[in-house]
Amino acid sequence: MKKQNVLNLIKYHVERNENGFRNEAINIARYFDSIGDDQLAEYIMSLIAESNLYMPQGSDFESEFLKQLDTRVIEPLYLPSVISEDIKGIINAVNHNIGINKFLFEGLPGSGKTEAVKQVARLLDRALFCVDFENLIDSKLGQTNKNIATVFNEINMLPQPNKVVILFDEIDVIALDRINSNDVREMGRVTSTILRELDRLTDLNKEIVIIATTNLFPNFDKALVRRFDAIINFDRYTKEDLIEIAQYYFSSFVKNFKGISKDTRLFKKILTLSKKIPYPGELKNIIKTSLAFSDLNSENDYLRRMFNSMIGSIDGINISQLHEMGFSVREIEKLKGESKSSVSRKLNKEDNPNE
Template sequence: MKKRDIIKLIQYHYDKDEIQFRATANDIARSFDENGDHQLAEYVMSFLSDVNTFVPQSVTFESQFVNAVDVGTSSLPLPTLIAEDIKGIINAVNHRVGINKFLFEGEPGTGKTESAKQVARLLNRSLYLVDFNQLIDSKMGQTAKNIAIVFNEINRMPNPSNAVILFDEIDAIALDRVNNNDIREMGRATSSMLKALDNVNSDVVIIATTNLYNKLDRAFRRRFDTVISFDRYSKSDLLEVAEVLLTNDLKSFKEAGRDTKLFRKILDTAKKLPNPGELKNIIKVALAFSDPSKPFDYLIRIYKDTHQVDQISMVDLKDEGFTVREIGVLTGTSKSQVARELRGTENE
């Protein structure tokens, strides 16, 4: 850890720049961990997951179609490119020049919904989710009417500058009107949405997410001030995310061992890493299913899951660059036994 990191932390906290504050704190925790100060590293990470830096103001606005969402205090680490875009949203909204509609697109599990929560936290706003299960109606023309009702409520809500409205998986009503099977009904719904977006109160922040960006109606895409792609995770980014997730989860599994270097090596040797949402589930399930009497059993499970194998081969581990000690951990055998097994395969 360097002195300038402490200065950065103070400055970012003063500026209420949570993205950079957390990124710098993560770097400090990683530095502690690399120097052997594992407990101190865990303390920093636990503080980040527990601290609630910004408390959203209460708006008190709910209806049949709109529900309040707890934004929480933690978020998935984001790649620099996406983090800068999120910071740009905060700047744009704070400038109050009418830029208030944002579309998050990307594969499932890339952090779109979690980032919407982060935007609400950083803006010190309450977050509200539009419930499509209630909004979409089988009756002819009713979905379009429900959309009109929702936006009428949004435009009449108290303290609009204190709210973020989230349309999660907007594909449900905004798919291409030409290619949709029920052209008339979904055409009405999409047209109603387009009109509503054109006339929404500019003090309200609108965020929509989609897994099917290329299939969205083009006119619908143009209604948003900017589109942010969440399909920009490099392998290095995913490794950083996974390490933060593991550090947070280990706090709940005191019997589990800690070997960050081996954990990263397991993921680094996988042919393709899953998106952060799936990574989060893989790590948590591996820890939950692990044998409490075997501190590194969860690493074996993570290897099998990410490498998509039922059995772990010593030869494969050696070819992937794992050391004798690491092979022993992942196969549950002693170093001497690993050495004998590997010598035996060489003599065959």
Template sequence: MKKRNVINLIRYHEDRNESAFRNEAAEIARDFDANGDTQLAEYIMALISDANAFVPQAMEEGADFFDKMESSSVPLPLPQAISDDVTGICNAIAHNVGVNKFLFQGPPGTGKTVTARQIARIVARDLYRVDFNMVIDSKLGQTAKNIGRLFAQINSLRQPDRAIVLFDEIDALALDRVNQHDVREMGRATSALLRELDNMNEQVVLIATTNLYKALDKALVRRFDAVIDFGRYSREDLLGISEVLLSGLLQRFKGASRDMRLFRKIMSQMRELPHPGELENMLRTSLAFSKPDDSHDYLRRLYAQTCPGSSVTDLPKLRSQGFTVREMETLSGVPRSTISRELREVGDE
């Protein structure tokens, strides 16, 4: 047993990472067994197999490489083209005829993982996410062996027709083999993954996500029945989604003003709107950091983010951006009569 094993045991215990704890304990047992201490190895295995020992919560029995995830009931608005593709995936799963491997590709924050959770809810299946930290190993050839063990566990799920397995950021395993420094080791892992995908139980649905689609091994991409592009958001899509996201957040921030027209005008000042994940973070932060006794403060904070370097007291600038006198009053805190007078004076000059 090495110092690394002890450190890992302590870390996994503190993190409450039960599957990793059991896996590390099993490795220690194998090490003792290899060194001739069979009784101690058997004792350790008996401890981690005992009903009173660590048992992964909400996991399939014997599954070391994936954990059960909760499906999502929080709606994520999607562009019509992506929504239609997601509906098609749900239909394919319902038919249960072996069209069961789907790749979601697109920039970060476009809703790939959230959509996988939504699909699990819609089709009433359990969702399991693969822990690549457990699969990838620095030992030569071990990653390929772990991939084999992972798929053995997937193929032996007790209810395969009720399971969806999520390979979140599959590029961690299968970047293009010819572009890697260690071609042989990456080749072994990717070849193992391709082989196992070909032999996967057709009743199990597999959804993979990637932010690095162009860097994926082309042979891997061909293994998927459909590739869904999550990068198809128009500016109008993102403006509409920002309103939906804000409406949901405002339910938690009761004192904040619900001025959707002013909000949309502020968001329209951005030359390039971020994708939904970043949008949500931007809105949540503006609301969370706003003054509790000022219902419009979050709008001023949003304006500062959408128009960096601009000030809500720069009335001529606000007018040039299309804000009405009423909206300027809301943003600047300056009375309408004063705003009208100052703008007239600027116009007279």
């Protein structure tokens, strides 16, 4: 530590520059951490937290690699009860301030990981900052490494760390298994930097909540996995969960379309007969587009479009096959766009080809 650090502290105190004072104190804590005096570094950081030396509300925080996400207006998120209980566990752990503050959300695309992070930030009443990987990753050798160190410095500079959640969305961009990477040495350096910075963050700033998401957990670096306090698996939807979520989306969207029949029974039957229902992200889009692109002159066209997306082309399935699948004459009429008498006649003819 230099004399200038002490002079800066006095200067900032006299000027009532709380942000400058706080940043200088953090720099001093980092110095003691770098020479191995972890206890003093932690003590300084705890004093900063207790003294509430943060930027005033409404002040602008400028960052090169962090962007703030708006969590004030977000859609309700429907998750299976097993995942919801894990989310409640995160809220409980953070609120009790017992040192559990780093979480990894893993699961297939569309399973709700990123939206769940927004909900966690909202429930904790914290600002949500997302790491901008587009600016972070650099083609120049070694620059990505430097950028990672910079982004962690920015995280440590954030005002009110007990009011912040940091999201590393799809962190696998920079944290895939070093052994399986095409550029082993470069990826190794990047991952090692992340490991080091996460450890330092744990020592210096225990109040910031870190949440990372990954679609490629099997390829995730095992050493990095161990840095997270808890791993939440989002691949735990049952078919019943997905049908319930689909019905919620349908009820929310259909009211915006006039001239469309709200046939929830047939809608659910199509989902039930589907061999595989996609996760909420894709499912939501299928329902939206089925409604939005439906024929304005046909109140049931969205049901045909849903059938095509979830089961297969309705044109390639004859009336007898639909009947064997469990669809009634009235339901087949809606799906095929034919009259009841026409459906009954064709069904009778297909059942009795010699007549």
